Amino acid sequence: MVVNCQPCGRDVGMGTVGARLKEERERLGLSQIAFADLGGVKKHAQINYESDRRKPDSSYLSLISKEGADVLYILTGKRVDAPRNPTRTEAQMRQTATDIRRSLDQTISIDGSDYATVARFDVEAAAGDGATVGYVENAERIAFRRAWLDRIGVKPKNAALLRARGSSMEPLIWDGDLLMIDTTMTEPRLYRRGRWKGHQDEIFVLELDGDLRVKSVRRPEEDKVVISSENHVRYEPEVYQGDEISRLRFVGKVVWWGHTAV
Structure with a gap:
């Protein structure tokens, strides 16, 4: 027309x-x-x-x-x-990832120290079977010392905060814990035995078929990804190979989380 x-x-x-x-x-x-x-x-x-x-x-x-x-x-x-x-779910997935990555870098000074404010979003990553992603609205900003963010290698403009819901990642991550993700880290590393110490799996917030999840992720081979929960009794690992990997959209790697016993 x-x-x-x-x-x-x-x-x-x-x-x-x-x-x-x-x-x-x-x-x-x-x-x-x-x-x-x-x-x-x-x-x-x-x-x-x-x-x-x-x-x-x-x-x-x-x-x-x-x-x-x-x-x-x-x-x-x-x-x-x-x-x-x-579908609306696919559109929401795109909107979620885009809006999270638009977190802005703002600086404030407290008692002579520089703090960077990181955006917290009104979206929750399910530590369970997954929760349908809704449109993201910026709720508030939380201040972190710039020196600490530098030490863990995260730029404030690339960081975003959201909450975990569910029990599948307990006792590592608890229901209600605040997660900080680095939105530039969207590819799990290829696992090599002995390459790094400590927790062998990386933890990611990821989207799968319209659901937002927080899970442990291991990439044992280039074309194989295993996502799993800490609660091994209730939740079985999920294996994705070849073309199935395209179903996984990694929003960001979890670099910090905070827990309050309330």
Whole structure:
């Protein structure tokens, strides 16, 4: 559909690149901020693209195509195949990962020491069978000493806080514990016996089929991932191999957690 704008005579609607870009964004269930982040640009650039004030470049188009956008349709108005409308759960998964990674780095000074504030999100990672992911809203920020964050190798802008729910990770992580994740660490290391000491598995917050979980993760082989719980009596390990690994979306590695006995 093309609607002629009078008196300017400019075509708007589905006949423009910007309108089709907006249509694709809405089909994928993403906000302008989230979609801009996927394309490596700021929100104002996304607004300019959708209003046809600017044309998206090849780098942007390449990035959004990896997230499921039909770039051919955006540019030409033609589809090779009818698009598959993602379920709400898939859209929520994308929104969750994107919004968590948008945590900002803010600094405050307390008694002469520098503290970085880390965003806590109103989302919970299930330490059990999994909880359906909802849209993430920034709830508050919690201050940590910058020197301590430097010591554990986490940049404040890459950190996010969320809560664990359930008992599957007890006695390591308890129901209600506050988790800090590094959102740049999204690939489990390939396990090598004797490479590191202590707890042999890494702990990740991950999305699986629309559920957000906190689990121990081991990668014994390049194409094999094992996710498991500390509560071995109630929860069996889950093994994913080959193409099955693509079902796992690692949101971030757990680098710290806090427990209160209340």
